[in-house]
Amino acid sequence: MDSREICTDRRLADFLVAYLGAWPDGEGLTVVGSPERTRPGWDGTVRDVVGVATPRGGVLSVPPALADAVRAEVHGWDEVPAKLPNLLGRPGAPVFSGVFRWTMEPADLPDAGEWVPALDPRVPPWLHPFGGDVLIAFDEDGRYAAGVGIKRHNSAGLEISVGTEEAHRGKGLATALVAQAARWIVASGTVPIYLHDPANIASDRTARSAGFPDLGWRIIGVGTPR
The missing domain is CATH 3.40.630.30 (Gcn5-related N-acetyltransferase (GNAT))
Incomplete structure (x- = not known):
């Protein structure tokens, strides 16, 4: 791994730690209780659940008061849709999954704006x-x-x-x-x-x-x- 790759990993890890509350270097789903889930986000909206899933594992970030209950019930990403809404007190709430992309080498295209x-x-x-x-x-x-x-x-x-x-x-x-x-x-x-x-x-x-x-x-x- 060259110095650029190390820097990329560090920057991304810094973002994920601040965004989710932690970013363990390991496999499997990690549930984290983070104060960020009780604070307004970039647009003033509180997002009480944010997860980032990777092919190796990832982090499910929830309010600190719910972390123990979620850890006890949710052991993998496939269990999130069935169990997490109930634990949040929102039975029947939809669980969505979007594509998460990042880069440190954006395309070298002419400026357009x-x-x-x-x-x-x-x-x-x-x-x-x-x-x-x-x-x-x-x-x-x-x-x-x-x-x-x-x-x-x-x-x-x-x-x-x-x-x-x-x-x-x-x-x-x-x-x-x-x-x-x-x-x-x-x-x-x-x-x-x-x-x-x-x-x-x-x-x-x-x-x-x-x-x-x-x-x-x-x-x-x-x-x-x-």
Whole structure:
């Protein structure tokens, strides 16, 4: 393993420890009670369950008060959908699994956008909650065509979210913007993260083309009962 790979592992581990409460170097599912599950996240929402599953194992992060009960009942990822909602007091709540991607080698594509304040009048409302600066591609008339917001989970890792106006889809804007944002994140010394629904083919294509491989990692969460 060269120094770059060691640095990559350290950065990713730093993000996961801050995000989940721990990141053991071992196999199997580890349940962690973390105060982060009781605090507002990047958008002010409290997410009381966050799991990151890998082909080797991973971490299921829950509020500290529930950790012992979850450890006693949930021994593998396949048991999460049937047991975890009841332990949370939300029987029937859906358990979702998304694709978790990260990279330290984003694609070297031409820049497609410029960083502007999230509340710039040219920026659409969906990007306002991200705060700070957002990465925007404008069309030839100076109107919004596509954009990236950054979910600032913690100082070690930043998650990329991208959207493209329908009239500008199919031009590679999303891919170029994601790669550009990821290069900026890497240059800042943090890890770029990209999450998406497994059924979202367009997001899968964008991620792969921007340099985010699918390594079999998944993000796990629990919603509210329908």
